[in-house]
Amino acid sequence: MRFTLEKYIFPKGLYCVVCGKYIDDTRQYCLCDHCIKRMNFGCSTFDCSPFFDYGFAAMGYGLYERRLIFNLKYDGKTYMAPILADIIYDAMYSLVASGKECQLLDADMIVPVPLHQRRLSERGFNQSEKIAKHLGRKLSIPTNSKVLHRVRDTHTQRALSAEERKQNLDGAFHVPKAMTEDIQGKRVILLDDIYTTGATAISCAEALRKAGAEKIYVLTLLFAGNRHHLMVE
Numbered sequence: 001m002r003f004t005l006e007k008y009i010f011p012k013g014l015y016c017v018v019c020g021k022y023i024d025d026t027r028q029y030c031l032c033d034h035c036i037k038r039m040n041f042g043c044s045t046f047d048c049s050p051f052f053d054y055g056f057a058a059m060g061y062g063l064y065e066r067r068l069i070f071n072l073k074y075d076g077k078t079y080m081a082p083i084l085a086d087i088i089y090d091a092m093y094s095l096v097a098s099g100k101e102c103q104l105l106d107a108d109m110i111v112p113v114p115l116h117q118r119r120l121s122e123r124g125f126n127q128s129e130k131i132a133k134h135l136g137r138k139l140s141i142p143t144n145s146k147v148l149h150r151v152r153d154t155h156t157q158r159a160l161s162a163e164e165r166k167q168n169l170d171g172a173f174h175v176p177k178a179m180t181e182d183i184q185g186k187r188v189i190l191l192d193d194i195y196t197t198g199a200t201a202i203s204c205a206e207a208l209r210k211a212g213a214e215k216i217y218v219l220t221l222l223f224a225g226n227r228h229h230l231m232v233e
């Protein structure tokens with residue numbers, strides 16, 4: 001009921017998705033002039049070998065940018081998912097247009113970072129899966145949200161240090177034996193909403209690698225990580 005009501009209170013295309021100001025439906029990503037100017041649309045690629053082969057984030061992290069994902073993740077505004085998929089898609093092609101390679105384009109599948117069953121029941125949906133489905137449709141790359149499982153219900157990562165995050169996630173993800181065939185020899189995009197210390201991505205990548213993935217590309221909407229990892233901005 002709440003989600004249906006929200007659709008009427010904040011119909012897509014009439015209000016800026018960040019500040020709620022009235023806009024018309026021609027605005028890019030449903031953002032008003034004020035908010036779109038404050039968004040850091042510069043994509044980044046980052047290196048985290050040997051854990052994964054390529055990292056790509058569509059935007060930098062800031063108060064305005066994080067509102068985009070918080071709307072979906074914490075406020076249940078599922079109409080944000082296609083907007084976020086559009087932002088990622090445009091960022092990928094702006095990298096290509098600037099003459100750089102975007103390795104994500106040769107992937108065989110998109111695997112969203114899974115939520116634990118308890119969190120999934122509370123939230124009602126997995127925000128990364130929602131984005132993955134819309135993005136996969138645009139890129140003609142199938143989404144597979146069944147292969148990777150979150151086997152441990154980990155604490156929320158937001159207040160933890162980098163080292164604590166690693167410990168918190170140790171062995172938290174797993175590919176069931178019956179599903180390794182789907183992964184073997186495949187180039188996989190692992191999709192998460194925010195890249196912070198990389199602990200989640202690394203833990204998922206370990207499970208995918210163990211199951212035989214050939215290449216693992218990490219894709220996130222926002223990059224809030226260590227800037228030393230950045231190769232391009």
Ligand SMILES: [Zn+2]
Binds near residue numbers: 018032036
């Ligand atoms: Zn706005």
